[in-house]
Amino acid sequence: MGKQIKVALIGNPNTGKTSVFNALTGLNQKVGNYPGITVDKKEGVCKLSRGVKAHILDLPGTYSLNASSIDENVVIELLLNKKDKDFPDVAVVVADVENLKRNLLLFTQIKDLKIPTILVINMSDVMARKGITIDIPKLEKLLNTKIALVSTRKGTGLQVLKSLIEGYKTLPKKQCLDARSIDVDYFERLQKAFPNQEVYRLWLVIAQDVNFGKLARKELDVSQFRTKSISELKRLQQLEAIKRYQFINGVLKICQVIDRSKAKDLRSKLDRILTHKIWGYLIFFGILMTIFEAIYDWATFPMDLIDTTFASLAEWVKNSFPNGGKLTELVAEGVVSGIGGVVIFIPQIAFLFLFISILEESGYMSRVVFLMDRIMRRFGISGKSVVPLISGTACAIPAVMATRNIENWKERLITILVVPFTTCAARLPVYLIIIALIIPEDTFLGLSYQALTLMSLYLIGFGMAIFSAYVLDRVMKKERKSFFVVEMPNYKLPLIKNVLITVIEKTKTFVLEAGKIILAISIILWVMASFGPGEKFNNAEIIITQNNIDIPKGELDDKIAAYRLEHSYIGIVGKTIEPVIRPLGYDWKIGIGLVASFAAREVFVGTLATIYSVGSASEDESIDTIKTKMANERYSDGRKVFTLASGISLLLFYAFAMQCMSTLAIVKRETKSWKWPMVQLVGMSIIAYIFALIAFQILN
Template identity: 45%
Template structure:
């Protein structure tokens, strides 16, 4: 075959000096497009990270990659390639939207996105299952390289692979490697820099009675081989590039020949596994058998137990929320005091409108975001460790038992748990759910899971009304309150799913199949990368919105129509002096009256009648509206609102809210009002990005609008109930 001698030996070995020199002397040419394909959990995303350095999200459970991702890899000094990371799949017969991404790419050879060749990543410890996809791609006529990943796991299991013999049988280059540790990457890059031909070996030949039909399909669509034509016969209803006329032609043709897709696919799968078994019998041996039950199986008996499994999972969540409050409290306090100190220092040494804008607008708003970096970092650290160890897949399996009763399935738990971090990628991950009804319900209810953007709201309000006390000498009472809010969102999600299950009718059957990855020690580098990337995204994405809104709010809160603000200040000063208030009380009264007379005050009073039954005033109303851009904007808005014109710049966000008084001089943020606001934020759909993600995944505005109205209505009436009962 063209592409040099086949590689052999242990991982990373088998590349001659001649090959290295030849590859290095290649002249720059067009950018080669290389697709990475493999079974879920075969190390494909780890390989993508090693090749591109993009540090794409990697998790030790199926369903991490739900869309194709691209990056550039420097293969040799003279050769670069575009690497496309595709979702994990077990075969070329798609059963979910994420798998359809692959077939859409490989069925259209005329597409500019069509790859020059494919790297198939396989789990060396489970070759029989992994080679099914490889044989399909080879029969599709795609130039292919086999990345024999997880060689260390295979060795641990006593699996010995005769790589030269396997190369001879498969007819493609094989690179033994360990993508987690970067072993074999250099050898793979060298092979990828070469010109490869399609494999000449064929692993499955369609039955003779299908040849006339396949020939007509090939001629009609100008296809290059019979196996691709066979896929057109199987998948024509779902192939994106076909027109309605093409589908009508295929429907008539398959009916003419009495083509039965399910029976033919079963025959093909059986035939392929028969061929794979023959190959492995000659190339693979097991030098030792497990004398004892594998360690993963022992752990699974406990961690997936119908009683202990749920208790352990509940304990893990409990630990996570305790950590978010207890462990993060000291760095949060330092950040908050640092921002307040900088604000006070600037105001002490400088003066003027621009200084007021900087301290009362920009720094006050951004300070409301920076303080929550420790909590966001801890949350994502826990989620990353759960993914890395393989525990998340077990949680998915356990929750299938519960989810099915509420119109969902086990795969729904992946978006729901991911929603604790951010609803946008969580909604995208619902593509792995094959059943459309289950997928729509999962997308609809996922935003009810409390995302990381809600943490700033929860933290400030819990800190106002929940005592910082220890329970049983170890646990923090505020941690209990935080976990309660998350559980409230979860129960709302599954109850909403149950209601939708009754409303949506479908004849499509739902099933759940998932492979358990082996337990692994977390790759702390990946955990660290996840924390840095997520915190950076939180700070910069939220920071941009908060910066813009804080500046706008400061302007609206500092100026008013005509001379309204000056007149309000004079009236407040006269009234305060008449009442004999102190100088500090007079300044506070004047600042409050001026704010109320500003443009922001007028706007807040306009919407106040609608939210007054919830216990909210016009200041909270402004914050509710601005936080529709992003939930975390609420705290930044409140910080800005309570900073404008007041001598509060050296106070923390929580101290500003605690100092707020009502018309009777009592603390404004009472337990009733605070819990009403907390419940509102548990349920409210206040994220434009989430609505956009729902629109993208459902291909229309029907479900995003239903989502918006349902969640807003649920938030309003739940908040109303809480306030009226508690006040």
């Protein structure tokens, strides 16, 4: 592999930076995480001419080099650290032709770092429609840069960009204005204190410590240089912004003409409806209903297909290796059904990401944030929390990550803490089987009781999220600043390529991440259920056969399996916790299901299937046989285990309990401490226990 040119794509949010990235790299990209944080790191390779390749890094969108969120901080940290392996040979700043003025602020800052910089003016296809003309050669001269006028929608200008990247060594490095003039004396002293460093880099570090909190640094340690108070530094930052805009306005006055009479104003027409006090909400709820419909109706077909495929796969494994013994069992019951349990969620997750990505790409999501902020704030969260709460109906993991753009730490933290209450896809299999067991199939006013129950569970989940946000808001200490700035981008028709790439990437990440855990749990469960200490486990066959001489062979095998399970490692765990869960109406077997579910809820049905020793013990065999077994499950005194009381109690427990290790892990990463995931685990489990207890005691 030859040397690659390292390119960093930088730009404001909503400038089509990701479209440029997709256009340059196609599917030659991979998404990872920056070390230690969960901010997406997107990298790709772009072929230039004559075998030269460029390694492209798509950095999170930022409005300036002064960070106010983790996403933005990634950009600054990279540009400050020359030793970072990703430190770019050339920076490509992507600007939106309609917001050139604001986009150039970031550009002039990057120029001050003396990194070779190319300016991409994107969305050039709208120029005629918006009455914009730009004198490119003049602009290049005034900004000391090279410009590529690009339209990713039309596919124009990319060749120019590629050849500019290839010739990055010839790019002018000179900055375009002198930021030091805002306080000549201060910058001179700063330079004297650190003679070997570039002064603008130093200034950024100081500014970042003011905005984003102190970071420990080995290099560029400016902590000794404290000659100005925080408010003086803030004042300087303001002066810097003013200074830069003065320069930019001067440049654009010469190079850019906007004939507003030619502009067709789609924005205000759409805004009039979409942010309307009544229509706005109706449309929003209409969209939500469509999303739910897609997730729970359209997704059924592919899900059924996956379900049956995996069931036959497990069957096939068993039949192909009839004498494989323990290993075959592990593969068929542990691995295959474990993977099946993940894969089955792909249609739902993909649909959800599809909708969210369309809503974001089109610019509509910002309008939702705008509409919902005031209402959400009553409960201590932000309009921006709506997006995670909606994503949470698929999975809490991407939802927790979607809180990153909430600037206010308290609002963000509360959102993270309450998101797991929303009914995620993993609760669905549990709900479905229990509802099928305890709720009659009758209809009420044309609506089935079962569907109504399911809907109530969604409402309960959402209600609890909002209610606990309200409580947390009261309990936690107040933050002085309310910090909320949302850009309202132009409406755009989403680019199909962008949407598809997002759906594929996010779904893949979800499946791999969740898959690893579910797979591990299935294997651990299987091992714990298949082995046990002592006599009773090892001699199960003899003990049961002796005591039950006159029953048919099939039933006998079931009894042996059940007895063995009771004395396996997992059976012992279940028996140990039985006293705690008895008051909720559960027996030790459900207890095992609960314990297993603390790793991931979706293993509940599979666990019960194993526990009730249903022939193949595979969750995919047929819900009916598991259901029948559950319906027939009785205590030793003949009472049924699954009644309305214990069923409702179980539904409520699953609605509220924090049963997902992956979510806890992601919360730990996002909040940088074990404190908050532990608060979630303990708090939510206590709430779940109390509600389940009350429900069972009243109904029983």
